[in-house]
Amino acid sequence: MARKSPEVNAGSMADIAFLLLIFFLVTTTIETDSGINRKLPPMEDVVDPPIIKQKNIFTVVVNKNNMILVEEKVMAISEIRKAAVKFLDNGGGVGKEACDYCKGEKDRSSSDNPDKAIISLKNDRETDYKVYISVQNELVAAYNDLRDREFLSLYPNERMSFVEADKKYTDPRTSERVKASLKPKLSLVKDMYPQKLSEAEPNKNN
Amino acid sequence: MSKFKKKKNGEQPAINTASLPDIVFMLLFFFMVATVMRDNTLMVDNKLPAADQVQKLDKKDRVIYIYAGKPSARYESKYGDQARIQLNDKFSVVSDVGAYVLAERATKREELQNVLTTALKVDGETNMGLISDIKQELRKVNALKINYTTRIGDYTQNR
Numbered sequence: 001m002a003r004k005s006p007e008v009n010a011g012s013m014a015d016i017a018f019l020l021l022i023f024f025l026v027t028t029t030i031e032t033d034s035g036i037n038r039k040l041p042p043m044e045d046v047v048d049p050p051i052i053k054q055k056n057i058f059t060v061v062v063n064k065n066n067m068i069l070v071e072e073k074v075m076a077i078s079e080i081r082k083a084a085v086k087f088l089d090n091g092g093g094v095g096k097e098a099c100d101y102c103k104g105e106k107d108r109s110s111s112d113n114p115d116k117a118i119i120s121l122k123n124d125r126e127t128d129y130k131v132y133i134s135v136q137n138e139l140v141a142a143y144n145d146l147r148d149r150e151f152l153s154l155y156p157n158e159r160m161s162f163v164e165a166d167k168k169y170t171d172p173r174t175s176e177r178v179k180a181s182l183k184p185k186l187s188l189v190k191d192m193y194p195q196k197l198s199e200a201e202p203n204k205n206n
Numbered sequence: 207m208s209k210f211k212k213k214k215n216g217e218q219p220a221i222n223t224a225s226l227p228d229i230v231f232m233l234l235f236f237f238m239v240a241t242v243m244r245d246n247t248l249m250v251d252n253k254l255p256a257a258d259q260v261q262k263l264d265k266k267d268r269v270i271y272i273y274a275g276k277p278s279a280r281y282e283s284k285y286g287d288q289a290r291i292q293l294n295d296k297f298s299v300v301s302d303v304g305a306y307v308l309a310e311r312a313t314k315r316e317e318l319q320n321v322l323t324t325a326l327k328v329d330g331e332t333n334m335g336l337i338s339d340i341k342q343e344l345r346k347v348n349a350l351k352i353n354y355t356t357r358i359g360d361y362t363q364n365r
Contacts, residue, residue, distance in 0.1 A: 014223070017234055021230055024241055033353075036257055040345050040349075040352060043346055043348070123338075128333065129330055131364065133257055133330070133356060137258065167261075167262075170262065
């Protein structure tokens with residue numbers, strides 16, 4: 001028997017596919033998370049805490065009214081970056097502690113060199129998270145500004161800033177060869193301005 | 207000789223839509239592959255603060271997520287309007303964080319267990335007290351790499 005079976009009507013196939021497509025379109029979140037990386041100090045108490053000179057500490061306090069005190073002076077968020085750069089880049093040390101790449105004021109009453117300089121960020125239990133993040137952001141920006149400057153002056157051939165180079169280094173698409181050539185440069189600049197940012201435990205007495 | 211005469215019915219032939227399903231299926235497969243389903247339903251408000259000095263987070267399998275913020279409107283009557291921590295799909299208290307991180311760590315592959323990052327997805331309006339408590343708990347279980355997850359934007363948006 002050569003009877004033809006009737007063809008299945010495929011006209012609604014597109015409708016079904018569209019339905020599925022729209023479902024996946026709606027549920028898709030192509031999200032890439034990003035944020036500020038931090039390393040917490042380990043729990044064990046340091047037996048013999050090193051003595052740090054007061055002039056090497058840059059204290060930033062955010063109080064419960066979200067006001068910012070930098071070295072005991074009230075400051076707006078927009079000024080923090082400049083103040084932190086000034087402190088880190090001061091290079092007031094002499095002899096062995098001198099800093100030959102710092103372009104700061106060499107003030108004897110401020111930090112000796114970027115390796116010694118520590119930024120201490122304190123907050124209150126009632127500080128808003130977003131203000132705290134803003135301050136963190138500006139402090140990280142201060143480090144990044146200085147690293148950018150050094151990276152550009154040391155490796156002008158790279159034609160990118162430290163932040164861009166770091167991003168390229170962490171990008172999985174970058175080839176191993178490029179990574180290997182970037183790594184020593186990045187770590188050198190990182191060591192010139194090490195990120196010494198301490199987050200103290202908040203005050204409990206209020 | 208009418209056999210070879212062209213039919214003249216004046217109308218344009220309809221466009222062939224037979225390949226339309228193929229095109230749509232192609233799109234469908236693209237979105238199916240690119241889709242990342244949200245594995246946690248958010249039960250807290252989660253408007254992340256903005257920052258621009260950010261680094262990308264590691265791959266998903268190396269990250270432990272901790273959410274915190276005010277309970278969303280749906281849960282407000284039951285859980286109040288104070289900021290809370292959300293671990294997986296339920297509200298938790300600070301003392302649960304350590305156990306949660308250890309349990310999550312145990313589910314990861316062994317070679318990844320030392321490189322895990324804890325991502326704190328915290329609403330901007332939260333008080334720092336809660337975050338400090340979480341940080342203390344994380345220090346206790348030696349989960350020291352953390353990431354304050356943020357939106358990308360200028361800090362002036364944080365008000």
